[in-house]
Amino acid sequence: MASSPGSRSALTAVAAPLSDAPRRRSQVNLSDQAYEQIESLLVSCELKPGRFLATHELQTLVGLGRTPVHQAVSRLAADTLVIVSPRHGIQIAPVDLTRERVLLQLRRDMERFVIRLATERSGASQRNQMLHLRRQLMEHGADMTIAQFNQVDRRIDQLFLAAANEPFVESTLRPLHTIFRRIGWIYHMQTPQHTNLQSTVDGHIAVIDAVANGHVDAAIAASDGLMDFVESMFSVLEREVAPALLDCSLDAMDDTFAPIASA
Structure with a gap:
């Protein structure tokens, strides 16, 4: 039976969003x-x-x-x-060490919350993925570049957040991870005596071990140990890194106030 104009327009109205869906995705x-x-x-x-x-x-x-x-x-x-x-x-955004010291306190508390949930809620597949990342760090951590380590670190963070299964915290913790990944990059790349990644690799292995094996107290203690290591970076950055590396707009100010050569 032929459809009426009204029914055709109704079908078009229903079909249009479906055809737009791939483009939106x-x-x-x-x-x-x-x-x-x-x-x-x-x-x-x-x-x-x-x-x-x-x-x-x-x-x-x-x-x-x-x-x-x-x-x-x-x-x-x-x-x-x-x-x-x-x-x-x-x-x-410039690196504001004073602000980011304060944010580290927030990150410490949020990491404890997420690590506890991840330890309690992670399934067998997630624990297997954690142990796979642990093996990568054990086998290659000493030879990783900071860029390679950051890829693994990002995957660890994503896996813990997925295992915790609490979306409310992700929108706050994700940018904190980025902020402190940048702090870590500057610490390891701009302070020559701290280029070795072994301390941060060991800290991440300790957290993964405890979470994957279901040891809540040990996981929280390992997370706190990792945050202590991050906190130790600040005094080094304050002492050894030029302010213009934390905010390149300061270079323009230095040029403005540079002494004028005498004629």
């Missing part, structure tokens, strides 16, 4: 991809702390279009990883 995936790429550039200081740049420069750097980059920048701004100014464009 693709856009979301591109937004996530843009976020992850910019985050990686931020952690490795390829996007220098304090640097100003425009959206089109970020598009060129990550090879993606305006919409996913704009969406990623909005998320990064909400995470306090970039600062968006109508007059000056996008600024990569």
Whole structure:
């Protein structure tokens, strides 16, 4: 039986959102991809702390279009990883050691919460993945570059958050992980006597061991030990790293106040 014009329009209205769904999913995936790429550039200081740049420069750097980059920048701004100014464009958040010492206290408490839940709730598949990452660190940790270690570290963080199965904390803890990954990169790359990754590798192995084996108290103690190691980085950074490496906009101030050569 032939359908009436009214029924055809109704079917069109129902079908339209379905046909748009792949495009929307693709856009979301591109937004996530843009976020992850910019985050990686931020952690490795390829996007220098304090640097100003425009959206089109970020598009060129990550090879993606305006919409996913704009969406990623909005998320990064909400995470306090970039600062968006109508007059000056996008600024990569400088490293503020005073603020980040305070944030480490927040991270310590949140890590305890997540580690406890991950230890109590992780399933067999998740524990197997943890032990696989532990083997990677045991076998290759001493020879890893900081970039390679950060890839494993990101996977560990994602796995613990998934095992904890409490989405409420993820939106707060994820940017904290990025902030302190950047701190770790500067510590290991800009202070020559601290380039060895063994201490941080050992700390991560201790946490994985305890979580994967269901030892809650040991897991929390290992997490605290890892946070103590991160805290120890601050005095080294304050003493040994030039302020302009923490905020490259200070270079312009140095030029402004440089003495004028006499004629």
